[in-house]
Amino acid sequence: MKVLLVYAHPEPKSLNGSLRDFTVERLERAGHVVQVSDLYAMKWKAPLDADDSVERLSDERFYPSRESKHALENGLQSDDIVREQEKLVWADAVILQFPMWWFSMPAILKGWVERVYAYGFAYGVGEHSDARWGERYGEGKFAGKRAMLVVTTGGWESHYSPRGINGPMDDVLFPIQHGILYYPGFDVLPPFVVYRTSRIDDTNYAQVRDALGQRLDELWTTAPIPFRQQNAGAYTIPQLTLRDEVAPGKAGFAAHVE
């Protein structure tokens, strides 16, 4: 199988760097083909802006989604964006690996999402009608592909527990797992999270590595998070609220998981 690893850490000699090298080796040994987008090494341009296409629809006013649509449809996207889109289309599975900084992904990775996820590619796909609200949340360009987060954090696991001060890890990651991965159609696997990174020494590094290795071995068999499909009946359209009979009385992120 083909795996794209999108990796965002500035230092190769870091815990993240070690886990990245381990991931590539483990997957290749199992016979998979791996491509790595090492965003810092690539000096990835983070900000989405008017330079993202080689010829604009309007020089009067930069309207991000319209320019993105125009550039995708007319082959006017900048080369760095096209290359990443080709990797996404190529891959059977995508892993996003990053240190959690301020409760989200590093800016350089956020900028990869914003620029590579073009209109007509990752959003603005499909018809909007009384029965369907585009192909998203369970449908879309990446349907049939798998995705998984590999995340490191200095915080303790208890800080991210159901009553922990940072909020439950599932909820902290929901905007990424549901909003960035499930939205364009990926089947999203449970995340692999390393807590309390400052305490990782030679002894427990081996434990972390082995646990990650097992997750990589099971990349094709692990059950995805059962997010609810948008157009399969659970939601009213176009309000996109859960129908009364679905998860009655529940609200918040967890209500969108079956």
Next chain:
Amino acid sequence: MKVLLVYAHPEPKSLNGSLRDFTVERLERAGHVVQVSDLYAMKWKAPLDADDSVERLSDERFYPSRESKHALENGLQSDDIVREQEKLVWADAVILQFPMWWFSMPAILKGWVERVYAYGFAYGVGEHSDARWGERYGEGKFAGKRAMLVVTTGGWESHYSPRGINGPMDDVLFPIQHGILYYPGFDVLPPFVVYRTSRIDDTNYAQVRDALGQRLDELWTTAPIPFRQQNAGAYTIPQLTLRDEVAPGKAGFAAHVE
């Protein structure tokens, strides 16, 4: 009073650009002093990396938090970071204004947070003991200052309602409001959110502008979101989970609001 507006949109002739200009004018007319950090216009460097200090602690290995601490303590931070920190110290209130892209802030603004929020400035502040876990979540450098988000989104309000498919807006913004603003001590006001931006025309722009104007007029009197202070008794230390008697039976982001 002194207000810092940190603004992240690539096009001045946009809805965001209009609301920014209106905000500055409204606040100045009321006698306040406003500074704007227009990140796209400043060509703000988004990725946090080894170039963020003029002289490194270690050339062997770039360890972000250690280098940040070393640079802050020894006056070695790059000038662009120092200037933004001075604005934050100067301000009585901070407004972050941005279009919501992929359920979070644009990469360029995330990179502002990562680089300006230095170790010893916005995190790594205060003692860690059995009674206190640093000065954070209600204490810290920005205690006594106010902060507010001004956010635009193409999605409908119902899509962000308690049972809406994107998740409740309060939860989508929690990692920012609680994790980025309350963490270093800001009193966080309820956000000002503009939904369904593609439908904003001359008629309802006036409504949006007037509603924002009212929020700006009440910037000093609006009650902040009552997030729970970390070191005031609601949490066990160092596990940082809510004590059993606090919000019994509740879990998730909402449990951290009184």
